[in-house]
Structure formats: C-alpha cells, structure tokens
Amino acid sequence: MRIFNTQNVIVLGLIGFGGFLGFWTLLSVSGLIPSLFLPSPASVIERFVFLLSHRFAGGTLIDHLWASMLRFGGGFGLAVLIGVPLGLLMGWFRLLDDIVTPLFDAVRFIAPIAWVPFAALWFGTGIGGPIMIIFAGAFPPCLINAYRGAKFADPRLIEAAQMLGTPDRRMITEILLPSAVPSIIAGLRISAGLGWQSLVGAELIVASTGIGYMMVQGQGNVSTTTVMAGMIGIGFIGMVIDIALRRVEEAILRRRGLSV
Amino acid sequence: MGAIRFDNVGRIYGTKQDGFEALKGVNLDIADREFMAVVGPSGCGKTTCLRFVAGFDQPTSGIVSVDGVQVTKPGPDRAVVFQQFALMPWKTVCENIELGLRNKGVPKAERIKKVNDILALMSLTSYADAFPHQLSGGMQQRVSIARAYVLDPEVLLMDEPFGALDAQTRVVMQEELVRLARRNPRTVMFITHAVEEAVYLADRVAIMARQPGRVKEIIDIRSVREAERWDDHEKIEDVMDLESFVHLRTQIWRSLRQEKAMEIA
Numbered sequence: 227m228r229i230f231n232t233q234n235v236i237v238l239g240l241i242g243f244g245g246f247l248g249f250w251t252l253l254s255v256s257g258l259i260p261s262l263f264l265p266s267p268a269s270v271i272e273r274f275v276f277l278l279s280h281r282f283a284g285g286t287l288i289d290h291l292w293a294s295m296l297r298f299g300g301g302f303g304l305a306v307l308i309g310v311p312l313g314l315l316m317g318w319f320r321l322l323d324d325i326v327t328p329l330f331d332a333v334r335f336i337a338p339i340a341w342v343p344f345a346a347l348w349f350g351t352g353i354g355g356p357i358m359i360i361f362a363g364a365f366p367p368c369l370i371n372a373y374r375g376a377k378f379a380d381p382r383l384i385e386a387a388q389m390l391g392t393p394d395r396r397m398i399t400e401i402l403l404p405s406a407v408p409s410i411i412a413g414l415r416i417s418a419g420l421g422w423q424s425l426v427g428a429e430l431i432v433a434s435t436g437i438g439y440m441m442v443q444g445q446g447n448v449s450t451t452t453v454m455a456g457m458i459g460i461g462f463i464g465m466v467i468d469i470a471l472r473r474v475e476e477a478i479l480r481r482r483g484l485s486v
Numbered sequence: 487m488g489a490i491r492f493d494n495v496g497r498i499y500g501t502k503q504d505g506f507e508a509l510k511g512v513n514l515d516i517a518d519r520e521f522m523a524v525v526g527p528s529g530c531g532k533t534t535c536l537r538f539v540a541g542f543d544q545p546t547s548g549i550v551s552v553d554g555v556q557v558t559k560p561g562p563d564r565a566v567v568f569q570q571f572a573l574m575p576w577k578t579v580c581e582n583i584e585l586g587l588r589n590k591g592v593p594k595a596e597r598i599k600k601v602n603d604i605l606a607l608m609s610l611t612s613y614a615d616a617f618p619h620q621l622s623g624g625m626q627q628r629v630s631i632a633r634a635y636v637l638d639p640e641v642l643l644m645d646e647p648f649g650a651l652d653a654q655t656r657v658v659m660q661e662e663l664v665r666l667a668r669r670n671p672r673t674v675m676f677i678t679h680a681v682e683e684a685v686y687l688a689d690r691v692a693i694m695a696r697q698p699g700r701v702k703e704i705i706d707i708r709s710v711r712e713a714e715r716w717d718d719h720e721k722i723e724d725v726m727d728l729e730s731f732v733h734l735r736t737q738i739w740r741s742l743r744q745e746k747a748m749e750i751a
Contacts, residue, residue, distance in 0.1 A: 380572075382568060382570060382572040383572055383574060385540075385542050385560065385566070385568075385572070386566070386568065386572035386573075386574075387574075387585070388541075388542075388559075388560040389540060389541075389542075389560040389561065389562065389564065389565060389566045390562055390565075390585050390586035390589055390633070390637070391561055391562035391586060391589040391590060392585065392589050393589065396588075396589065400574075400577075400585070401574065404574070404576040407576075481576075481617075482575050482576060482617070482619065
C-alpha cells in the first residue's frame with residue numbers, strides 16, 4: 227500500500243489546512259480572545275473577498291498584489307541576472323572567488339530590512355527602493371547556489387570538456403551552467419521566498435502601493451481583518467511562485483533522465 | 487606524429503620527505519601510431535600516467551612529452567576516452583560529438599559532415615538526437631569514442647574504456663576498436679586490467695609494478711601478431727584460441743603474478 231501517492235498527499239495537505247482553520251474558528255468563537263485581536267476565519271475571508279473588488283488604501287487587493295509582484299519581479303530578476311552569472315564566474319575563476327567571497331560572506335548577513343533607510347535614500351520609495359530591498363534578500367541564494375553548482379560540477383565532465391579544447395566562455399555557458407542548473411533552481415526557490423518576504427517588509431516601511439502598504443494602512447485603521455486578508459494574499463502568491471519554480475525544476479531534471 | 491615519451495617520471499603525493507611515492511622513475515616510449523596497452527595491479531599508477539599525457543595532472547619529477555614538447559595542459563590533440571564515458575548529460579549524442587569540432591572553429595557544414603561520418607562508422611546514426619541517459623553503457627562508450635575520434639587527434643588516451651561494460655558488449659567494442667585502429671591508426675595509450683584485452687588490441691604491452699609504481703617489463707605483441715597472422719581471424723575468440731596468443735597471455739600473467747608473490751612475501 228502506498229501512503230504517499232499524489233492523491234493522498236493532497237488529502238493530507240487539506241487535513242492540515244482544515245485542522246488549522248478549525249482550531250482558529252474554535253478560538254475565535256469561544257470568545258476567549260477579542261475579535262479585534264483574532265478575527266474569525268469567516269470575517270477574514272469576507273474581508274478578503276470584499277477587498278478583491280473594493281478599493282482600500284488606493285486600490286483593490288488585486289491592485290496591491292500586482293504592484294508588489296511587479297516590484298518583486300524587478301528585484302528578483304535583477305538578483306538572478308547578476309547573482310547567477312557572478313556565481314558561475316566565481317566557480318570557474320579562482321581569482322574572482324578569492325576577491326569576492328570574503329566580502330560577500332560579510333555582507334550577506336545583513337538582513338534585507340536593514341537596507342531600508344539607504345534604499346529609500348538612494349532609490350526612493352516608489353519603485354527603486356523596494357526593488358533594492360528585494361534584491362538584497364534574493365541575491366545571496368542566487369549567487370551561492372550558482373557558485374556551488376559550478377564548484378561541485380562533475381570533475382570528469384570538466385576534464386572531458388578541457389580535453390575537447392573548450393574555451394573559458396563556453397566552459398561556463400555550456401558546461402558549468404547546465405551542471406549547476408539543479409542547484410541554481412533550488413537557489414531560485416529560496417531566493418524567491420526570501421525576496422517575497424523582504425518585499426512585504428520593505429512595503430511596510432516605504433512605498434505607497436503594494437500589499438505591505440495595504441497592510442500598514444489596515445493596521446492604521448485598526449482593521450485586523452485587512453491585515454489578515456493581506457497575509458492570505460502574500461501566502462497564496464508565495465505558494466504560486468514556488469510551485470511554478472518547482473515545475474521548472476522537475477521539467478529540467480526529467481529532461482536529463484533524473485527522477486524527481 | 488604523436489610520439490609519447492615518459493622520461494624518468496615520478497609522482498609524490500604529500501611532502502617530499504614523508505609523502506607517498508606513487509610513481510618512481512617511469513620510462514616509457516610510445517612510438518607514433520603505436521598501440522600501447524598498459525596493464526598492472528590496482529594502485530600501480532597506470533591511470534596517473536595516462537592523466538599526465540592528457541595534461542590533467544603533472545608529475546613531481548621527470549618529463550612527459552608528446553613529439554618532444556612537454557605536456558602542460560589538456561588539449562584536443564590528445565583525446566581521452568574515459569571509463570565512465572563522461573558525456574554531457576544535457577547534450578544530445580550529436581551535440582556531444584560536435585563540441586570538440588566547434589571548439590576548434592570548424593565551419594558548420596564541415597562539422598555536420600564529420601559528425602555524420604563518425605556516427606555512421608560507429609553505428610550511431612539512429613541515436614543522433616538521443617540523450618546519453620537514453621542509451622546503454624556500450625552505446626554511450628561508442629559516443630565517447632566517436633567524440634574522441636572525430637577530432638582526428640594525434641594521440642588517443644583510453645582509460646579502461648570497456649571496464650564498465652558487460653562481457654558481450656566488451657567483445658563487440660574490442661573488435662570495433664581494432665577495426666577503427668586499422669582503418670585510421672593513431673598513437674594509442676590504452677589502460678586496462680584485462681590481460682587478454684591488452685594482448686588482443688596492442689602492439690606492445692607495458693607491465694607496471696607498484697610500490698612505487700614503475701614500468702617493469704614491455705612485451706612485444708606486434709611481431710607475433712604479424713608472424714602468426716592474427717588479423718586473418720575476424721572473431722576475437724578465434725584469436726584467443728591461437729597458441730601464440732595463449733603463450734603471450736600466460737607470459738604477462740606470470741609477470742603480474744610475480745609481482746603479487748613479492749608483495750605477499
């Protein structure tokens with residue numbers, strides 16, 4: 227008997243969600259906690275649906291999520307475009323590795339949120355600032371995983387490529403990059419998660435649109451249901467991003483004959 | 487062209503004082519277009535010797551040269567066939583074979599012709615667009631040999647190329663390699679554990695000993711092969727049945743066994 231087939235996994239997942247919602251409902255209807263402190267699931271969902279079509283803090287929930295996703299796309303895209311090539315180069319050129327790694331190892335421990343004051347100063351609170359903060363969150367996993375993927379590429383394949391006279395540039399694009407793809411995709415998933423989290427954090431402080439901004443406005447109006455509706459939106463989009471990246475990962479591994 | 491020379495080659499791992507001496511005073515000359523098989527017990531450093539010629543590794547003393555030029559780095563003039571094939575899993579058969587030609591800057595039309603020729607020669611034409619993982623081990627090794635041969639290298643380095651194959655596939659590949667080597671002779675350095683394989687394929691067999699690794703004896707096969715007309719026999723088992731073959735095989739076995747006996751004593 228196989229317990230962990232796809233269907234059962236979905237059922238088990240739903241049990242988790244259902245149990246959580248049940249516990250939440252129980253807590254809120256018991257009256258032990260005031261509804262302002264813990265709004266009931268029903269009121270949150272009601273608010274969520276309401277916000278889908280009604281403007282709050284300058285836009286509907288969809289507008290805010292869309293604004294956030296654009297920013298996310300900018301910051302995440304920039305992190306991938308810079309982090310992955312740099313990581314691969316560091317994995318191949320020892321000199322670059324020795325120069326960049328110590329600096330990077332220090333900088334990466336600075337939480338993305340710590341960049342907020344400078345992000346606002348340098349790039350403003352509209353598009354640039356939040357993008358920089360997302361970038362700060364999303365960049366390290368892109369770089370680290372591309373670097374590791376290149377560094378731990380099968381040495382036999384590298385030797386094979388060397389004996390075939392492969393020049394440096396092609397070595398990176400045709401040998402190291404494909405070798406590193408599984409590691410890079412895993413990095414992108416972490417990177418997307420961190421970037422998306424940093425974004426909301428950034429919008430809580432800077433920006434005048436976006437899901438984080440909407441939540442801050444909700445807080446200002448003592449509308450805890452709005453804050454929670456925002457949280458649902460964040461979780462949902464985050465899940466969608468992760469599922470999309472996992473699909474890419476599976477497709478690539480299948481193409482290489484590696485089971486998932 | 488493609489004469490390989492080992493001139494008093496040594497390799498020490500660790501420090502000079504208390505390092506492990508893997509190879510000591512290796513002297514070996516492989517003539518242009520000669521097929522040299524190298525046999526020896528595990529740990530005698532035969533693969534290390536091949537890696538010197540490939541340019542993957544450097545000796546700590548002595549010189550390894552090809553046509554009088556010291557080897558310092560890998561290059562397509564010294565193509566390698568690896569035991570584990572080492573094909574790029576993300577490239578098709580065709581793309582794997584083509585890579586070396588692209589690196590050389592061969593124009594596209596010529597590349598396509600060369601790749602198609604070698605695919606036909608190695609009976610791989612119908613697998614041109616397959617990925618390595620879709621092929622059997624024997625097929626993958628054929629691709630790996632094609633990838634090396636298509637470069638028309640001066641030197642072909644084969645590191646136990648049939649070691650990972652089953653017995654039947656192995657025999658087919660050995661026969662094919664003989665066919666290929668007769669058609670287009672190259673300088674070959676062929677590492678193997680299998681004495682019969684060495685005798686069947688090689689012009690000469692170098693027997694290595696270990697602790698420290700060195701060339702102990704070189705057995706001439708070619709003169710016997712020519713005198714006894716081995717090449718008149720098409721099948722490997724017919725050659726292996728010949729008295730002259732058995733005699734050479736036994737001679738090499740004895741030499742290897744002496745090694746073992748000395749180790750135990």
